Amino acid sequence: MKTICLLFVGVLAWHGASLRGADNWVRYTAQPGGGKVKVEGTSTVHDWSVESKLIGGFVEFDPGFSFDNARPGKVNARVAVLIPVRQLKSDKTKMDTVMYDAMKEKDHRRIDYRLTEMTLKETPKSPEGPFLFDSTGELVVAGVTNKISMPVTMTRVDDDKLKFSGSTSVKMTSFGIQPPTLVGILSTGDDVKLTFEWLTVRKELPAK
Amino acid sequence: MNSNETAELNRRDFLKGGSFATLMTVLGGVELIGRSPAHAADVETLVPFQVKCGVIGLGTWGREIIATLSRLKTAQVAAICDTYPASVKRARNSAPTAKDFDDYRKMLEDKEVQAVIVATPTHQHREIAIAALQAGKHVYCEAPLANNIEDARAIALAGKAANKQVFQAGLQMRADSQRRFLLDFIRAGASGKAVMAHAQWHKKQSWRMTSPNPDRERELNWRLSKDTSLGLVGEIGIHQIDAMSWFLNGRPTSVTGFGSIMQWKDGRDVADTVEAVFEYPGGARLTFESTLANSFDADYEILYGTDAAIMMRGNKAWMFKEVDSPLLGWEVYARKDQFYKETGIALIANATKLTNLTEKATDEASYTTKPLYYALESFLTNVNAVGSAVEDFTANFGTGDKSALEKYLSEVKLQPTANYQEGFEATVLAIKASEAVAKGSKLALPKEWFELA
Numbered sequence: 001m002k003t004i005c006l007l008f009v010g011v012l013a014w015h016g017a018s019l020r021g022a023d024n025w026v027r028y029t030a031q032p033g034g035g036k037v038k039v040e041g042t043s044t045v046h047d048w049s050v051e052s053k054l055i056g057g058f059v060e061f062d063p064g065f066s067f068d069n070a071r072p073g074k075v076n077a078r079v080a081v082l083i084p085v086r087q088l089k090s091d092k093t094k095m096d097t098v099m100y101d102a103m104k105e106k107d108h109r110r111i112d113y114r115l116t117e118m119t120l121k122e123t124p125k126s127p128e129g130p131f132l133f134d135s136t137g138e139l140v141v142a143g144v145t146n147k148i149s150m151p152v153t154m155t156r157v158d159d160d161k162l163k164f165s166g167s168t169s170v171k172m173t174s175f176g177i178q179p180p181t182l183v184g185i186l187s188t189g190d191d192v193k194l195t196f197e198w199l200t201v202r203k204e205l206p207a208k
Numbered sequence: 209m210n211s212n213e214t215a216e217l218n219r220r221d222f223l224k225g226g227s228f229a230t231l232m233t234v235l236g237g238v239e240l241i242g243r244s245p246a247h248a249a250d251v252e253t254l255v256p257f258q259v260k261c262g263v264i265g266l267g268t269w270g271r272e273i274i275a276t277l278s279r280l281k282t283a284q285v286a287a288i289c290d291t292y293p294a295s296v297k298r299a300r301n302s303a304p305t306a307k308d309f310d311d312y313r314k315m316l317e318d319k320e321v322q323a324v325i326v327a328t329p330t331h332q333h334r335e336i337a338i339a340a341l342q343a344g345k346h347v348y349c350e351a352p353l354a355n356n357i358e359d360a361r362a363i364a365l366a367g368k369a370a371n372k373q374v375f376q377a378g379l380q381m382r383a384d385s386q387r388r389f390l391l392d393f394i395r396a397g398a399s400g401k402a403v404m405a406h407a408q409w410h411k412k413q414s415w416r417m418t419s420p421n422p423d424r425e426r427e428l429n430w431r432l433s434k435d436t437s438l439g440l441v442g443e444i445g446i447h448q449i450d451a452m453s454w455f456l457n458g459r460p461t462s463v464t465g466f467g468s469i470m471q472w473k474d475g476r477d478v479a480d481t482v483e484a485v486f487e488y489p490g491g492a493r494l495t496f497e498s499t500l501a502n503s504f505d506a507d508y509e510i511l512y513g514t515d516a517a518i519m520m521r522g523n524k525a526w527m528f529k530e531v532d533s534p535l536l537g538w539e540v541y542a543r544k545d546q547f548y549k550e551t552g553i554a555l556i557a558n559a560t561k562l563t564n565l566t567e568k569a570t571d572e573a574s575y576t577t578k579p580l581y582y583a584l585e586s587f588l589t590n591v592n593a594v595g596s597a598v599e600d601f602t603a604n605f606g607t608g609d610k611s612a613l614e615k616y617l618s619e620v621k622l623q624p625t626a627n628y629q630e631g632f633e634a635t636v637l638a639i640k641a642s643e644a645v646a647k648g649s650k651l652a653l654p655k656e657w658f659e660l661a
Contacts, residue, residue, distance in 0.1 A: 032605045032612035053616065056604030084600040091621065093589065097256040 024063040025078070027203050028162050030056050034199030037083055041172075042189035048095060050088040057081035057113075059162065059200050067156060070131065072120050079115035079137070081198075102172075102180045103142045112140040116147070130155045135166075141175040160202040167195040255281045257592045262287035262321040262345075264312045264336055265328030266299040269350065273327055274302045276580050282588045289315045292424065312336050316343040323374070323591045325584075326350060329430040330438065334359040341370045346591040348584070350378035351626075352446050352635040355438050357657075360635040364660055367628035371614060372598050374590045374622075377631025380583035381451040383624065386523050387579070390555065394455055399513030400533065402456055405494040407448040409440070409507040413500055414472050415480075432476035434646065439478045440498040441465065441645050442638035448509050449486065449641070450626075450634040451520075452494050455511055460486035460494070460637065462652050465644030471501035482645045496641075519552065523577050526552030586623035593620050633658045 035055030041048050062076035085105045089096050100106075115137040122132040131154040139148045152166040171190045172179050181187040261283055263270055270290070277283040285303040289312050290296050296308045309315040316324070316339060323346040326337050330352055337349045347367070354360040367375030381387050394402075415432060419425040430436040431443060441449075453459060463486050467479030480500040487493050508521040515533035519526050528550050529539070543554040597620050601613055626634070636657055644651045 030604065032601065032609060033615060053619065054600055054604060082604070084596075084603075086596050087600050089621065093623075097254050100256060101254050 026061045026063065028059045028200035029203050030058060031199055031201050035197065037194065037196040039088060039192050039194055041192040043186045045186040048090060048188070050090045050096065050099065052083060052087040052089065054087045055081060055083055055196070055198055070120060070123050072123065075118040075120050075133070077115060077118055079113070081113045083111040085109055085111060098180045098182070102177050108141070108143045114138050128155065139170070142177050144175040146170070146174055157199065162200050164198045164200070165196060167193060169193050258282055258284050259588045259591050260284050260286035260320050260322050262289065262315050262318070262324045264289045264315065264324060264326050266290040266295040267327070270327035271299050271302065272580065273325055273584070274299055276578070276584055278302055279581070280585055280588065282592070283584070287315050287318060287321050313339065316340055316345065322346060322595060323348065323587070329436065330355045330443065331430065331436045334363055337363050338366045341366045341373060341375065344373065346374040346595070348376045348378060348587050349631070351631060352438055352442055352638045353377060353631050354635060355436060355442070355639065357636055357639055360632055360639070361660065364628040364632035368660070371617065372594070374587065374594050375628050376583070376587045376590070377626040377628065377634070378583070379447060379450050379626035379630060379634055380579040381447055382454065382626035382630060383583035383586045384523070384579040385582055387451065388624065390518070390520065390525055391455060393555065394511065394518060395457070398516060398527065398536070399511060399518050400515030402490065402492050402511055402513050404492055404512040405452045405456060405510065406512070407445070407452055407494065407496045407509040408505065409444050409448065409498040410503050410505060411500065412503045415500055416472070416474060416476070432478050434477045437478050438638050438642040439467065439645060440480070440482045440500070441484050441496060442642035445484070445496050445498055445641070446634055446638040448507070449494065449496055449637065452509055452511070453637070456488050456490065456492055456494070458489045459633065459655065459658060460488055460653055462487045462650055463641045463644045464650040465641060465646070466648050467645040470499070479645060484641050484645060518555070523579065525555040527555055528552050583625065586625045590622045590625065593622060629660060632660055
């Protein structure tokens with residue numbers, strides 16, 4: 001049975017050492033300038049958002065995966081993504097400072113994600129069309145791991161690139177983060193929305 | 209945000225007074241008169257990062273820099289350096305845990321030191337600043353950058369080439385958010401059309417320092433010799449003249465200078481009383497006066513406009529409106545200070561709040577609101593932004609793709625400060641003004657002289 005690999009990017013965790021996979025898995029690696037992640041939230045005064053263009057990590061496909069003959073169903077893939085917290089910035093430095101403190105950035109410098117399961121829902125209607133997936137994975141923020149599910153879109157770019165995008169909502173408190181409050185001024189809302197776009201490029205894995 | 213929430217916000221800060229100031233700070237606003245710590249919100253107590261700094265040159269200004277850094281929680285003075293042991297000992301009082309060096313090269317070898325502040329006599333900047341940049345350190349180089357154009361150009365070009373590092377020129381007013389607030393105010397037309405400007409720096413003092421050691425005494429008195437010093441107009445006036453050029457939005461096209469030794473006839477060849485007139489493209493002229501023979505009225509800058517004159521003293525400013533200028537509205541309730549027959553409207557955020565009416569016009573600025581404080585604070589913030597961007601980028605993508613790193617760095621938002629270009633231009637102006645003063649003549653300033661490349 002053909003297995004289909006699906007990669008998607010959201011927030012991924014780096015799992016380098018443990019990913020001693022089978023030979024011939026095809027790896028797509030993060031490229032500088034190819035990523036954008038946005039975290040949007042609310043407060044009693046105004047909405048806020050922080051962004052970063054630095055997303056590191058990679059996506060790997062099972063060698064059996066074929067883009068042209070993909071079929072809906074479970075997919076074999078590995079995804080590891082990492083986002084340095086201090087690169088997430090708004091245009092207000094003081095708000096960023098409060099955020100890094102709430103996320104305990106000094107001890108937990110990265111947001112990590114690792115994929116646990118992927119399912120292809122829809123194949124593309126045209127060669128440049130999107131693959132639609134459902135994904136489940138582990139998101140690690142401020143040292144706390146939570147399972148998150150997220151729909152992801154993947155499109156092929158040129159011969160060797162894959163672009164991923166998706167979004168999900170999480171609660172700060174589920175990661176042990178107290179929504180920051182500036183006493184007497186504003187308090188932030190618990191719900192935040194994560195949105196990402198990620199371009200990865202195929203690299204040949206060295207022979208094992 | 210719906211209109212109910214806006215109304216909530218306005219009512220809440222009207223009642224709470226001080227917290228609005230904090231909100232303004234948090235949302236990027238600025239105050240001209242520093243607030244006491246009692247008004248600060250919790251956000252002020254967070255220490256987001258720390259930069260390990262080294263200070264090279266521990267004279268009066270070097271020690272002032274160390275004292276200011278010790279009040280910045282994002283700074284850690286990790287190293288101090290001077291060729292003169294007594295200076296090191298004296299500086300150590302403000303930086304008890306710093307490593308001390310007598311050779312700046314040894315300090316540059318220390319991997320712990322991330323940023324270096326060069327506060328030596330002007331003619332020694334070049335060698336040290338360039339070596340520091342080549343050693344991979346972030347550099348804050350005091351102004352004027354050098355006492356001759358060739359050295360100034362070398363330093364500025366080195367700063368430009370070091371694009372993975374921060375290079376900031378010591379024109380502290382350019383980094384002062386309070387001055388930026390004034391700049392917007394003036395550019396918005398609050399003073400009308402600028403017709404004239406004036407700046408002065410008066411302080412009765414000799415500048416001569418003594419030392420039991422004759423070699424050391426010669427070194428200490430670098431300001432009194434025309435071979436090493438740019439005099440009052442170049443070493444001191446550079447800040448005020450550059451600030452006025454900034455406000456007048458142009459570079460002078462000529463400078464006429466006069467200078468003489470009126471009081472301190474002790475063998476020096478640098479004037480102790482100077483005047484300089486700068487012509488600007490719009491037609492306005494700036495007159496600069498400075499003397500070591502009289503202290504009246506210390507230092508200030510005034511911009512004379514058709515609607516109002518704006519006077520700036522350190523971190524305080526006042527607006528003196530003309531009788532026929534349009535009413536802005538808020539000035540009716542603003543705090544006012546009397547200067548003989550003139551009524552100055554204090555230009556501070558929340559000028560109409562009751563709390564401000566009790567502050568005195570002559571209250572001394574504390575360390576935490578002087579331009580040097582803001583300049584160093586911005587320097588450290590930029591060092592952290594650039595340094596962490598380089599670190600995180602290379603950790604993820606390696607060092608192979610240099611142009612990708614450059615692109616990433618070009619998008620990092622930095623605090624506004626004086627960069628290599630502004631530092632170079634101000635230094636050229638200081639050098640030429642000093643020449644004009646020494647000759648007692650007019651010098652044209654073609655714009656090619658201010659071009660770096």
